[in-house]
Amino acid sequence: MLNFDFYNPTRILFGQGQIASLSTLVPTGARVMMLYGGGSIRQNGVYDEVMAALAGHSVTEFGGIEPNPSYETLMRAIEQVKSEKIDFLLAVGGGSVIDGTKFVAAGALLDEDPWSIFDKRSANIVDALPFGTVLTLPATGSEMNSGGVVTRKSTQEKRSFMSRKVFPQFSILDPAKTFTLPVRQVGNGVVDAFAHIMEQYLTYPVNAKVQDRFAEGLLLTLVEEGPKALSDPEDYDVRANVMWCATLALNGLIGVGVPQDWATHMVGHELTALYNLDHAQTLAIILPNMLRARREEKRTKLLQYAERVWGLTGGDEDTRIEAAIARTERFFAQMGVGTRLADYGLGADCVEPVIKALESHRMTKLGEHRDVTIEVSRRVLEMSL
Amino acid sequence: MLNFDFYNPTRILFGQGQIASLSTLVPTGARVMMLYGGGSIRQNGVYDEVMAALAGHSVTEFGGIEPNPSYETLMRAIEQVKSEKIDFLLAVGGGSVIDGTKFVAAGALLDEDPWSIFDKRSANIVDALPFGTVLTLPATGSEMNSGGVVTRKSTQEKRSFMSRKVFPQFSILDPAKTFTLPVRQVGNGVVDAFAHIMEQYLTYPVNAKVQDRFAEGLLLTLVEEGPKALSDPEDYDVRANVMWCATLALNGLIGVGVPQDWATHMVGHELTALYNLDHAQTLAIILPNMLRARREEKRTKLLQYAERVWGLTGGDEDTRIEAAIARTERFFAQMGVGTRLADYGLGADCVEPVIKALESHRMTKLGEHRDVTIEVSRRVLEMSL
Secondary structure: OOOEEEOOOOEEEEOOOHHHHHHHHOOOOOEEEEEOOOOHHHHOOHHHHHHHHOOOOEEEEEOOOOOOOEHHHHHHHHHHHHHOOOOEEEEEEOHHHHHHHHHHHHHOOOOOOOOHHHHOOOOOOOOOOOEEEEEOOOOOOHHHOOEEEEEEHHHOEEEEEEOHHHOOOEEEEOHHHHOOOOHHHHHHHHHHHHHHHHHHHOOOOOOOHHHHHHHHHHHHHHHHHHHHHHHOOOOHHHHHHHHHHHHHHOOOOOOOOOOOOOHHHHHHHHHHHHHOOOHHHHHHHHHHHHHHHOOOOOHHHHHHHHHHHHOOOOOOHHHHHHHHHHHHHHHHHHOOOOOOHHHHOOOHHHHHHHHHHHHHOOOOOEOOOOOEOHHHHHHHHHHOO | OOOEEEOOOOEEEEOOOHHHHHHHHOOOOOEEEEEOOOOHHHHOOHHHHHHHHOOOOEEEEEOOOOOOOEHHHHHHHHHHHHHOOOOEEEEEEOHHHHHHHHHHHHHOOOOOOOOHHHHOOOOOOOOOOOEEEEEOOOOOOHHHOOEEEEEEHHHOEEEEEEOHHHOOOEEEEOHHHHOOOOHHHHHHHHHHHHHHHHHHHOOOOOOOHHHHHHHHHHHHHHHHHHHHHHHOOOOHHHHHHHHHHHHHHOOOHHHOOOOOOOHHHHHHHHHHHHHOOOHHHHHHHHHHHHHHHOOOOOHHHHHHHHHHHHOOOOOOHHHHHHHHHHHHHHHHHHOOOOOOHHHHOOOHHHHHHHHHHHHHOOOOOEOOOOOEOHHHHHHHHHHOO
16 A cells, blocks of 8 residues: 545535535624536526525526636636625536536735646645535545646646645535436446546556545445436436435545556647546547556456456456446446547547647646556547547 | 424434544633543543644543443533533543533533433433544443433433434544454444344334345344454554444434334343443343234334345244344354343342332323233243343
8 A cells, every 4th residue: 555645525415405505604693605507407406406595695696607717707706706705606516517616715825826726736736715615516536635626728728736625615415406417417427437437446546545546436436326317317316326426426435545646637638628528528439448558567457346346257358348338438437428439420520639738737646656658648549439 | 204303413424433523622721521430541542642633732531431320420520611611522432421521511510400301301402512422332322312311329210302402513433442342342332232223123113114225234243253353463454344333323313214223222221220230232132022922012123124124035034033042142152242131140139129110100002003911011021031
């Protein structure tokens, strides 16, 4: 096991009816800004429940945070925070709203252009506004971690940041609030969580038995519950299991003391930035072929994955590995997420722009061994046409 | 899944060499009291490493905290904290030292007799001194939770408390520092962690798939690594896996959203208070027969435990259940911890005093269904002679 430093102070209030606890979670007397996305929370009752819980608090709103939240939009939120002297943020939505809120929380206290956070690798985040979240879409894990991703539309850049100053103080997870999610978002969420786990699990063995078994437990649960979430959208326990899986997939726990990969995410980010694919779509496209292309370096863990997650014990090693990757692809497809670039109307001419973007962002040595060169990324993209 | 509220802000620094980080973890200018036990830390180098890291800090010492830390001893520590105006505590040792430090942290700020904490169910803990820990014995999980157990020698009472004010700020876990532990403490530690997991896992199903799989992952790891920790005491990875298991066994994570039992612990506490058995010894005696006595109520989870932890799938249900319990007993014995009262020189005459103690502490409706009456506890004790 590798040395590690684990810290996660986010309080999780999980279950039906928990939104009501906002009345005591949000400090009395705070000047609150509620941040949200496209307005689905007005249809599914979340907006009304939040507002009812916050009766007696001073609340202003900032809606319209888009999927892959943009720097341009978030800078408007930061302006509003400053002009209205907001001192508590409440993100109500999915990973994009929460990521965006983290950027606002840190950016509002900076004396320089908040884009500097990316160039300075978050070192200039010395403080942030306190904030909580109400999660409506299980997927990214942002509700219980300290990272975020922001896209600058003007330059088609998608960049990430991480700082212990931007953990949510609390997050409210009510699985019943996910019943009405569109099929596409449910599928994306499950694929996103699955890929997060794989990036931390499927590298090389360091004899970290607990981390491996926790990762496998989450993967098995997603494989069992993901399809049920689509076929029986109002099964509370299914939605609860998916929601808790997605949070634990990226709250730091399964990633401590083990090597991590993240090459799939880095290539995927460029696909989103250039062609506007959903984040999970890019992961479903790239992950299987990233595993195929690096089968030798990942052989031991691929065999463990094949056996423990897919129950594959027959046939020779390469057969088992290919079967496990094929099962992964089939699972993504079962969740309604296409696994080829062609599924999204993209052809061979998309490869070079992605490669150029990776180069310009210095993403030329990715993965747990830093051996995912530009050539490897190109091969993965070509395998994924 | 049941609703839950999870919060755990303790920072974990895990691995070789982490003790050196005390120099920055402990606030500069703090008046530090280092609390420890019987002096083993002077032999295994931990004392010297801690003192070297704290060079430049003002450090006073309080040694002699005993296994099952006593109110009498801890009250002397509280006096010293007050007279020396200590404002930061550092626990260096195992669960007893850490539990004791939590009691000191809370008790030092009370205006009343700290024993009131137990009678008031911790409600009078409104603040506590900040503290960190250096863990030398993986077992109780106290290094990453907010509970503690204290024994009052004069009245032979062993009582527990819990408050979000007494989470350690940080805990340092260096597996290499456990190489020199006596066999008895290694065995006790593994049994203790195993029993903690079982109290949260082996109840009745609520379709909490992640919690079940995490619990099973920890149990499987203890079964694999526990015996190796005895046979090959300097295998770093084995000690690391055991140490991380013991922490995760009782940091709150596997217990969220599921029913919990704890009847074994309550009966065990009385055995320790009356006959001075090690905590883990009492668990090894009581747990197997507590499962046998409640086989019907726990049938579904016992079958899941038999299959997923012990790989038992053949034979009828009752055969599989008894086999799983027998394997559990054999595992405790393999760890060097006797599973009968007779192993510790106790006979039938110990039963009534334990029953009386349970009655006087109102431990008459224990377990996840509150159906472990005095009669059930008596039967379990009689089965364990």
